[in-house]
Amino acid sequence: MPPSISKRIKTLSVSRPVIYGNTAKKMGSVKPPNAPAEHTHLWTIFVRGPQNEDISYIIKKVVFKLHDTYPNPLRSIEAPPFELTETGWGEFDINIKIYFVEEANEKLLNFYHRLRLHPYANPAPSTDNENENNPPGRNAKDAEVSSVFFDEIVFNEPNEEFFKILMSRPGNVLPSNKTDDCVYSKQLEQEEIDKIDIGIEKVDREINELKQKLESLVKEEATQ
Amino acid sequence: MSSSDIFDVLNIKQKSKSPANGPTSVPSSSAANRFKPQVTGMQRELFNLLGENQPPVVIQSGNNFKEKMLSTSRPSPWSFVEFKANPFVTLRHWVKGSKELVGDELKESPYSKFNQHLSIPSFTEEEYTTFMHDTENQEKVQNDKNPNDSTEIGKKNDNKNWSFEEINYLFELCRKYDLRWFLIFDRYNYNKSRTLEDLKEEFYRICRNYFKTNNPSHPLLSSLNFSAEKEIERKKYLQRLLSRSAAEIAEEEALIVESKKFEMAAKRTLAERESLLRLLDSPHSDQSITQYLTSQGMSQLYSTLLADKTRKRKHDPNIPENPWMKQQQQFAQHRQLQQMNVKKPEVKESPSPKKTKRQRQEMQTALKRRSESAYAELLLKDFNSEERKALGVITHGEKLSPGVYLRSTKLSTFKPALQNKIFAVLQELSLPSRPVMPSNDVMERQEELVKKINTLIDLKKHVDKYEAGMSITK
Numbered sequence: 001m002p003p004s005i006s007k008r009i010k011t012l013s014v015s016r017p018v019i020y021g022n023t024a025k026k027m028g029s030v031k032p033p034n035a036p037a038e039h040t041h042l043w044t045i046f047v048r049g050p051q052n053e054d055i056s057y058i059i060k061k062v063v064f065k066l067h068d069t070y071p072n073p074l075r076s077i078e079a080p081p082f083e084l085t086e087t088g089w090g091e092f093d094i095n096i097k098i099y100f101v102e103e104a105n106e107k108l109l110n111f112y113h114r115l116r117l118h119p120y121a122n123p124a125p126s127t128d129n130e131n132e133n134n135p136p137g138r139n140a141k142d143a144e145v146s147s148v149f150f151d152e153i154v155f156n157e158p159n160e161e162f163f164k165i166l167m168s169r170p171g172n173v174l175p176s177n178k179t180d181d182c183v184y185s186k187q188l189e190q191e192e193i194d195k196i197d198i199g200i201e202k203v204d205r206e207i208n209e210l211k212q213k214l215e216s217l218v219k220e221e222a223t224q
Numbered sequence: 225m226s227s228s229d230i231f232d233v234l235n236i237k238q239k240s241k242s243p244a245n246g247p248t249s250v251p252s253s254s255a256a257n258r259f260k261p262q263v264t265g266m267q268r269e270l271f272n273l274l275g276e277n278q279p280p281v282v283i284q285s286g287n288n289f290k291e292k293m294l295s296t297s298r299p300s301p302w303s304f305v306e307f308k309a310n311p312f313v314t315l316r317h318w319v320k321g322s323k324e325l326v327g328d329e330l331k332e333s334p335y336s337k338f339n340q341h342l343s344i345p346s347f348t349e350e351e352y353t354t355f356m357h358d359t360e361n362q363e364k365v366q367n368d369k370n371p372n373d374s375t376e377i378g379k380k381n382d383n384k385n386w387s388f389e390e391i392n393y394l395f396e397l398c399r400k401y402d403l404r405w406f407l408i409f410d411r412y413n414y415n416k417s418r419t420l421e422d423l424k425e426e427f428y429r430i431c432r433n434y435f436k437t438n439n440p441s442h443p444l445l446s447s448l449n450f451s452a453e454k455e456i457e458r459k460k461y462l463q464r465l466l467s468r469s470a471a472e473i474a475e476e477e478a479l480i481v482e483s484k485k486f487e488m489a490a491k492r493t494l495a496e497r498e499s500l501l502r503l504l505d506s507p508h509s510d511q512s513i514t515q516y517l518t519s520q521g522m523s524q525l526y527s528t529l530l531a532d533k534t535r536k537r538k539h540d541p542n543i544p545e546n547p548w549m550k551q552q553q554q555f556a557q558h559r560q561l562q563q564m565n566v567k568k569p570e571v572k573e574s575p576s577p578k579k580t581k582r583q584r585q586e587m588q589t590a591l592k593r594r595s596e597s598a599y600a601e602l603l604l605k606d607f608n609s610e611e612r613k614a615l616g617v618i619t620h621g622e623k624l625s626p627g628v629y630l631r632s633t634k635l636s637t638f639k640p641a642l643q644n645k646i647f648a649v650l651q652e653l654s655l656p657s658r659p660v661m662p663s664n665d666v667m668e669r670q671e672e673l674v675k676k677i678n679t680l681i682d683l684k685k686h687v688d689k690y691e692a693g694m695s696i697t698k
Contacts, residue, residue: 011623153630188660196670200672200673217694
């Protein structure tokens, strides 16, 4: 099989971790000069590597589509850092489009992020996917609110050229331990796996109980 | 406008006017001419339209009633004659024929043959006492074996207390009214008051005894048992059945419909349960399906499934044909035919001539995939697993659609209702519906968890159903 430049490498996938989300802070009396009067928060939305690694070797640009009430809602960030700072008063879904480098020859990646400005009183860990970064000691009112998601961009069957680029650096390395700067680490991954394993164990137990119950029911019926 | 005009329009040649067959048409036209003067006015116009195509059957209109009234023939004679209705009564009726023809002697009614009477046994007092005594003794002998019954019978006889005169009277009535029990009951006028059931029971009891002594092999003997209590019970039931109100009848019907529904539901749940139990029996597969993606794997799977079916379930007569096999056979036949026609010796150029085109294609793709994964492995041969992880590169060896995606979007999804249930279970387990860190390993575990939860929910549903079914059948 002669390898050609644009040929996809079948049965192979390469993944890169990425973090996206927003941070927000209440503005005091000090406001940026051009901010409308009703805007109360200063927020920043971003797409970056978990440890602020350079991801510009795979990502060409990121386009954030803001709420239509913003002037010029389509904001294209063409160079790292892929982040956008704005002011506002309300929460809304921001459409994020990630465009990849030319060599990748991939379609864009399209997803949404709900902008978060307000700290919730009782963030339920089971329903909320966000990782709460707020240190508990600080006063909740002026604390920086953040809503950050971890994900992996998976390039399934990349082409040869892009594969070489991807292989040029170990982009999937995570720190082994949790730190304040970056919670996403091998440690957290292991904790996640352990939690899910406990869940699987519980479910298995219930399945077995139900099976036994069913069998006993069948027997009971047979004796009737 | 006459018929000839119409014939002209329709371009039909008239027989009568064509000169070629003139002689044959002459009589018919003359016949028509003879007919013509009889009709006038509108009718004549009509006949003109009809022309010579008159209907073959002449419909005679008109009423013959008046003619009959006018007929001069003499009416046939009828005579009022006496006849014998039964041996005791003579009546008179009208008979066709003159007095001389009928004759003077009394004739039996043609219906007298339907005047039949039942033959009810008759006996004297001595006969009665002997046969009653005989059979009672016999019964006593029988009842000695089970003494409980004998006391009851004795009591019964005391209560009834029939004298021979009364019995004679009863039998007279029976003979008179041919066992029409309501009549008998109505006319019964002895010193004692008897119910209809009493009369019947006594009559049948005596008859039974009578036949037992006189003619034990009488065919009627088996049908001569009568139980007064059962009759009374039956009448009571009938009474209740007939005295139901409309509301009660409606309720009853509704209940019947309901019970039918229940029966149907029970049947259905039973069937479902059976299928569920069968499902539980079959081994749960956690293997990947890749081995079934090739043609050989596919047909193997099919045959094992079939074998499984025939082993575990009742034989289903309409097992669907394996469409694949069918196609293969067709291909093979086609090929053989071609070979026959061409008759080349070098037909067996391929290593396995029985392989069809499709199979070969499958083989090729499988080979290709293998070479692809081999190639992918070759690219990564310089990296050990640790380094591969660092690079985030995996050779999954499966056919997935190429392209870029976010790992978290690849989690299995279900129907909305089921998805909500799964989320609820996850919440119960205090786990998020989306892992905080959806890396490859985490997502694999999550996928397994979600699938298990799905199984759990399914199982729970079936157990609930089963329990409900049990409570219904109880």
